Amino acid sequence: MLVNGKAGNLISIRDRGLLYGDGVFRTLRGEQGRPLHWPLHYQKIQHDCNALGIACPDYARLSAELAGLLADHPDGVFKLIVTRGQAKRGYAPSPQTIPLHIWDVAPVPEYPASWALQGVTLALCELRLAWQPRLAGIKHLNRLENVLAAAEIVGLGDSVAEGLLLDADDNVIEGTRSNVFLISGGRLITPDLARCGVAGVQRDRVMAYAGEIGMAVEVRDVKLDELRGADEVFLSSSVFGLWSVSRFEQQQWTGLDYVLRIRAGLAGEVNA
Amino acid sequence: MLVNGKAGNLISIRDRGLLYGDGVFRTLRGEQGRPLHWPLHYQKIQHDCNALGIACPDYARLSAELAGLLADHPDGVFKLIVTRGQAKRGYAPSPQTIPLHIWDVAPVPEYPASWALQGVTLALCELRLAWQPRLAGIKHLNRLENVLAAAEIVGLGDSVAEGLLLDADDNVIEGTRSNVFLISGGRLITPDLARCGVAGVQRDRVMAYAGEIGMAVEVRDVKLDELRGADEVFLSSSVFGLWSVSRFEQQQWTGLDYVLRIRAGLAGEVNA
Numbered sequence: 001m002l003v004n005g006k007a008g009n010l011i012s013i014r015d016r017g018l019l020y021g022d023g024v025f026r027t028l029r030g031e032q033g034r035p036l037h038w039p040l041h042y043q044k045i046q047h048d049c050n051a052l053g054i055a056c057p058d059y060a061r062l063s064a065e066l067a068g069l070l071a072d073h074p075d076g077v078f079k080l081i082v083t084r085g086q087a088k089r090g091y092a093p094s095p096q097t098i099p100l101h102i103w104d105v106a107p108v109p110e111y112p113a114s115w116a117l118q119g120v121t122l123a124l125c126e127l128r129l130a131w132q133p134r135l136a137g138i139k140h141l142n143r144l145e146n147v148l149a150a151a152e153i154v155g156l157g158d159s160v161a162e163g164l165l166l167d168a169d170d171n172v173i174e175g176t177r178s179n180v181f182l183i184s185g186g187r188l189i190t191p192d193l194a195r196c197g198v199a200g201v202q203r204d205r206v207m208a209y210a211g212e213i214g215m216a217v218e219v220r221d222v223k224l225d226e227l228r229g230a231d232e233v234f235l236s237s238s239v240f241g242l243w244s245v246s247r248f249e250q251q252q253w254t255g256l257d258y259v260l261r262i263r264a265g266l267a268g269e270v271n272a
Numbered sequence: 273m274l275v276n277g278k279a280g281n282l283i284s285i286r287d288r289g290l291l292y293g294d295g296v297f298r299t300l301r302g303e304q305g306r307p308l309h310w311p312l313h314y315q316k317i318q319h320d321c322n323a324l325g326i327a328c329p330d331y332a333r334l335s336a337e338l339a340g341l342l343a344d345h346p347d348g349v350f351k352l353i354v355t356r357g358q359a360k361r362g363y364a365p366s367p368q369t370i371p372l373h374i375w376d377v378a379p380v381p382e383y384p385a386s387w388a389l390q391g392v393t394l395a396l397c398e399l400r401l402a403w404q405p406r407l408a409g410i411k412h413l414n415r416l417e418n419v420l421a422a423a424e425i426v427g428l429g430d431s432v433a434e435g436l437l438l439d440a441d442d443n444v445i446e447g448t449r450s451n452v453f454l455i456s457g458g459r460l461i462t463p464d465l466a467r468c469g470v471a472g473v474q475r476d477r478v479m480a481y482a483g484e485i486g487m488a489v490e491v492r493d494v495k496l497d498e499l500r501g502a503d504e505v506f507l508s509s510s511v512f513g514l515w516s517v518s519r520f521e522q523q524q525w526t527g528l529d530y531v532l533r534i535r536a537g538l539a540g541e542v543n544a
Contacts (some may be wrong), residue, residue, distance in 0.1 A: 001285060010282040011290065013273060013353070013374050018283065020415035021293030052416070053423070077361070081285070089349070089378045091415065091422035091448055102285050106361045130402035130468075131440060134420055142414035143292035143363065144324070148406055150363035151325070168403060176363055196402075 002103040005065055015100055017083030021141035024048040025081040028238050033074040035066050040201045045082060048138045054084050057101050069103055077239055079104045119246030120161030125149040128168045129196040137199040149176045162235055167196055172222040178237040179203035182230035183258040187216040202236040209265045234259040274375040277337055287372055289355030293413035296320040297353040300510050305346040307338050312473045317354060320410045326356050329373050341375055349511055351376045391518030392433035397421040400440040401468040409471040421448045434507055439468055444494040450509040451475035454502035455530045459488040474508040481537045506531040
């Protein structure tokens with residue numbers, strides 16, 4: 001682990017990341033020493049820092065730190081956190097505050113092989129995501145909604161791989177740790193994240209690839225009935241890639257045409 | 273500062289308080305070595321821990337730690353944070369995780385004397401609080417809304433003491449670091465916090481005292497027009513006590529009858 005580029009695993013109890021969740025993060029895969037889609041992750045964390053008025057550490061510095069970590073851990077899940085740093089008491093941020101950044105490494109999670117091959121069971125969470133357009137899309141450190149939603153899913157046992165989150169208006173938004181896609185009549189549809197949700201790097205990659213192969217891509221509000229009636233449903237994440245949804249409540253899907261094609265396409269892309 | 277009861281000011285970068293804002297906190301005043309309304313603060317943090325499924329450290333232990341801090345710092349602002357602690361990767365909490373608790377001490381903020389004597393200027397924040405009934409009322413560590421709102425107020429200069437927060441439905445909810453009260457026709461009115469907002473200890477004390485002296489107390493939705501038309505408006509906080517609002521946009525108030533009476537009443541209460 002690195003804290004501001006130095007080996008360490010501790011931060012101050014006065015860091016605003018702890019006090020207020022005042023920071024952002026990204027999670028990416030290292031594979032055989034290569035940081036998968038690191039430039040895209042950097043773009044996202046830079047965007048999210050800007051949205052909160054936090055100065056993002058520069059690309060060259062973070063890239064060098066990541067390269068150092070990959071030399072020791074060629075395969076793993078790398079987490080980058082940028083917080084606003086440590087400041088005097090009170091919610092108001094000060095322009096003088098110096099941001100803090102943290103790298104952590106964890107082993108790649110071991111999921112059942114069937115999840116990637118045949119698909120996963122998705123379950124509906126009771127928790128509804130709140131609308132906060134000022135924070136929507138950003139992968140910030142205020143993640144209690146995800147914690148509560150994930151706790152619901154753990155209670156359902158190991159057969160459920162992911163929880164589906166709606167907003168208070170019953171729009172489908174995302175998984176607890178993934179983005180959601182529908183295939184309907186050859187079109188790719190994914191929920192609009194203007195009011196809540198986290199816009200993942202893998203989500204962008206899926207949309208870009210679908211556009212490249214000539215699919216119509218729609219980013220808009222999606223209701224549960226549309227999801228239930230879709231030809232295919234799949235989840236995206238920088239950690240697990242793409243998982244087809246084979247079951248959601250009474251609905252079952254067996255077709256994997258599009259998810260396999262998109263997965264193969266993404267796997268074949270130059271790591272950029 | 274104490275971390276799990278031991279002198280220290282560092283926590284792990286893997287603590288869920290940092291990673292997800294998965295924790296709660298309280299801020300209370302020490303005055304001449306006495307912890308003001310500590311039992312009420314404990315009740316609140318215990319309630320908030322329960323709401324998130326975090327085991328709250330017991331009262332005797334926290335009281336002893338606080339007494340030790342007060343011996344060195346008889347006057348100050350004491351902050352208690354309880355996080356879910358450090359766990360394996362992922363949003364889902366585990367019942368095995370051992371909570372972490374932190375005490376920090378800061379000097380009592382020095383506000384202009386006029387703020388307590390003549391009242392303060394309140395300004396409307398553009399940010400609207402999101403509705404999340406699962407987290408409403410709880411003083412948790414997901415405070416980015418407060419950060420963004422406080423940043424708006426800092427931009428207005430030193431003459432504005434506090435920012436007023438509405439929800440997306442234009443209900444008055446709270447200040448960025450305080451609760452809001454109206455006096456209308458001798459009744460005490462404060463916003464319902466069932467969908468968003470933080471329920472402060474001082475808010476409870478104001479309502480309890482008003483009830484004791486025979487005032488009608490109403491907890492319900494409040495719109496801006498009702499606030500503008502109120503006989504008195506005041507703010508409550510465990511750090512600053514009560515501040516009358518003397519100005520909000522074009523509206524000015526000079527009457528202090530109720531706020532002075534309630535403030536005097538609260539000051540006269542046994543420290544419980």
